[in-house]
Amino acid sequence: MASYHRVLMTFDRSVTQKSVECNYDIHPWDVLINGSRWNGKIRLIGYVDVFFLICYSGESRFEKGIIIYILKKYFDFQTVKGGLDYTITSLGHEVGVKTEYDATTLKKYVIKIRKGRDSIMKPRIRRGVSQHDLFDLMHDAVRLGIITQAELIGQIIGKTIxxxxxxxxxxxxxxxxxxxxxxxxxxxxxxxx
Incomplete structure (x- = not known):
């Protein structure tokens, strides 16, 4: 069986890309995917536009996984203040080492992820699974090097003032x-x- 890094490479993704928002192991009891739990280690790898949930064993041996697309029309992110979970509803499909997927494999997923107690990990997970608003996109543009910080500040000042x-x-x-x-x-x- 291939490593999950190879599965990510079929989507032109890597855990070392600048666009990685989070790359964390989640305990199997802290995630529900369409009401069921996976056995084994689970890794959440969130990018600016999509996120992966990958079940693996050993060091990085891929067992199964899904990709969730951040499409505004089909995406819903809910968090209740004081609640324990993030709830993400969106479209996605199972992943593997193949590069082509039939459109019929796309289906609706409801994912519940425990927020966790780690003050560093919690906001990164939220950012990795939520859809980015205007300010997040501006931050992404600067961080990924599309525009410089000075250009962004100039635009913001020009618009606000x-x-x-x-x-x-x-x-x-x-x-x-x-x-x-x-x-x-x-x-x-x-x-x-």
């Missing part, structure tokens, strides 16, 4: 510059005498 305040400051500044240039042609009162 923009409008009447920014336009007023800009127009007053330009008026002052234009006025200063035009004043070179006009003699000052003291120069006229």
């Amino acid at each position: 923009g409008g009447s305040t920014m336009e007023d400051v800009t127009s007053k500044y330009l008026d002052a510059l234009i006025g200063a240039r035009n004043s070179k042609n006009v003699a000052l009162e003291a120069d006229r005498q």
